[in-house]
Amino acid sequence: MTAQPKLLIIDDDLSRRELIRAALSFLGRPFEFYGFVDWLQSDDQSLKGDKVSLVLLGQSELPISLEKLLRNLQQKTPDAAVVTLDEWSEVAELPDDLKSGVTGQLNVPFSYQELLDQLHKAQLYSRPSLGARDANNPSSELFSSLVGSSRSMRLVRQAMSQVTGRDVNVLITGESGTGKEVVARNLHDYSVRKNGPFVPINCGAIPADLLESELFGHERGAFTGAVSSRSGRFELAQGGTLFLDEVGDMPLSMQVKLLRVLQERKFERIGGTKTLEADIRVIAATHKNLEEMIEEGSFREDLYYRLNVFPIEMPPLRERTEDIPLLLDELLGRLKKQGFDSVRFQMSALESLKAHPWPGNVRELSNLAERLAILFPNGVVGVSELPARFQHVEEPDPARYANTEELLESSSVTGAIASATHLDHLPEEGLDLKAHLEAIERSLIEQSLAVHEGVVARAAELLKIRRTTLVEKMRKYGMQRK
Known part of the structure; x- marks a missing residue:
């Protein structure tokens, strides 16, 4: 069972301790009382880290500034919100990083509802702090296979x-x-x-x-x-x-x-x-x-x-595209363990991938990583190396591909591959229509299966054909269900 975070009361006014004690006991929340001298001299490990959610800060008999007190609290209980007991005039003059941590004020005597309201504010204050700490430690042992810092x-x-x-x-x-x-x-x-x-x-x-x-x-x-x-x-x-x-x-x-x-x-x-x-x-x-x-x-x-x-x-992946570089590192690391070679990405290629809608989400990204590891072993992938449907930004340096394009245009293999993705008009030299249509058909079948996790019935619905028809086409192209 998760332990409840404690409430910490630091106050030199002994007369209101019983009032506070009665209110907190009614709530069933664990709490600790300290005088200011005792607190400043303490090194209580049970109050470290996120074990304190709220500090009720009373008046001090010591000649010490509120800023110094809050710096001390920030060091010992970094995720705790602070509520002042009665008014501290120094709050308005605090630096922004300290002022944001003072979430409210309780005037003694206070009602149960007022205390409950301050506890709620403290809960909302600590929640983003915990999230930021998790973001700074994305490779923590807990749920390490869930990649992403978004x-x-x-x-x-x-x-x-x-x-x-x-x-x-x-x-x-x-x-x-x-x-x-x-x-x-x-x-x-x-x-x-x-x-x-x-x-x-x-x-x-x-x-x-x-x-x-x-x-x-x-x-x-x-x-x-x-x-x-x-x-x-x-x-x-x-x-x-x-x-x-x-x-x-x-x-x-x-x-x-x-x-x-x-x-x-x-x-x-x-x-x-x-x-x-x-x-x-x-x-x-x-x-x-x-x-x-x-x-x-x-x-x-x-x-x-x-x-x-x-x-x-x-x-969906399209709503957390900032995680794509981390996901690619993880996916390519797994492929390396299976015997695949590594692949590196140009920044422009990563930006292009971030602009993709990712209908197949992480599974689609995984399929792409495997394909690129096969096509470019130990290579570097730029925008032009990405499959056409993943190219959403302009190639930043098209000149470096000039010679490559001339070679491809003279290749007899290129026609079917290039035409499978894009063809505005019939080339002057003509084309192999059967190979062109088969390449398009195969590409669309692969995309539909990727979107629906290899479930043939759903892929057939997406393509508006019968399931048995799709099975026959998959057999024709030697495609296996994953």
């Missing part, structure tokens, strides 16, 4: 740190490719169930008639083809975490059965009579708007509230 990613890590010690259900929302499973694995790895299994299942990738068996298992002879008993994901996840990816794709009939398990923590295999305990934590994820689905009647409201005990929303 404000949105700091908020994600902050939310995760608040729920790691709680054995409650979590719902992770966000567009496809934003890293929802990475968050789920981190939540498991830092939870009380970290020594248990982490069992993922993609509810959208399994046919509806097979999903029940995948989740709950079945006994031999329960249905045609059940030649032996089989454990389901709930059994496999005992003592650990069950990750329900794309829970928004779960059919209504299965939603009812999942709700029963979450409520009663018990289930049976298909065709079985033995009741099994569900000692698991459920983390669900979806790219869909479940609240809209509830209004449409395609998702159960009671299941939504069972899953959404603690929500975490993953930001």
Whole structure:
């Protein structure tokens, strides 16, 4: 359980201590009293760092300035807000960095509501301080695989740190490719169930008639083809975490059965009579708007509230483009461990990537990093080396590519590759129409699969063709589902 930050009262006026003590005791908040001499001479480790959220600063009998007192507090309790007890005339003359930390004034005697209001101000003051400290330490051990120093990613890590010690259900929302499973694995790895299994299942990738068996298992002879008993994901996840990816794709009939398990923590295999305990934590994820689905009647409201005990929303990559250089370093580092060569990026190339809309989010960036590592091993990538759809800024030094372009124009291989991305008019020398159309088709199929994480059915919907047609085209081009 997370320890509550303490309140610190520094005051030489003993007559109002009982009033303050009674108010804070009623709130149930831990607190410490100090006289000014005792405080200035103290070195109490229990009050260091973020262990103090608010300092109530009374009047001092010492000939010491308010600025000196606040500098001392800033050193010992850097994230604590300060509220003065009665008026300190020196507040208006303080430097800006100290004045911002004085969030209010309490006139004694004060009401319960006035104290509550000051506690709320202190909470809001300390929140950005903690976020800034996390930004200065992006490679901290906690959630180190969640790369990014943007404000949105700091908020994600902050939310995760608040729920790691709680054995409650979590719902992770966000567009496809934003890293929802990475968050789920981190939540498991830092939870009380970290020594248990982490069992993922993609509810959208399994046919509806097979999903029940995948989740709950079945006994031999329960249905045609059940030649032996089989454990389901709930059994496999005992003592650990069950990750329900794309829970928004779960059919209504299965939603009812999942709700029963979450409520009663018990289930049976298909065709079985033995009741099994569900000692698991459920983390669900979806790219869909479940609240809209509830209004449409395609998702159960009671299941939504069972899953959404603690929500975490993953930001799309286009809203945190400042993280792209860090993400590329991480992705290329992983590729290097797999035997790929390293790649460096010109600043202009990074600026171009920051201007890309990233419909496939981090997964699209990962695919690009792998492609560039293959094309330019141990090389440097500028704007012109990026695939055409990632070129959003002008090449800053086109002269260096002049000779290269002449060579490419004379190459018989270039026609199909270049024309796959851009062709305003028919070249004078003509072109291989079949190769041109196939290159375009392959490129569009690759993009649609990247956007939908390799889910063929959704990629087919995006391309407005039948799933079987897309499967045939993928087989034709030797493309595999990832």
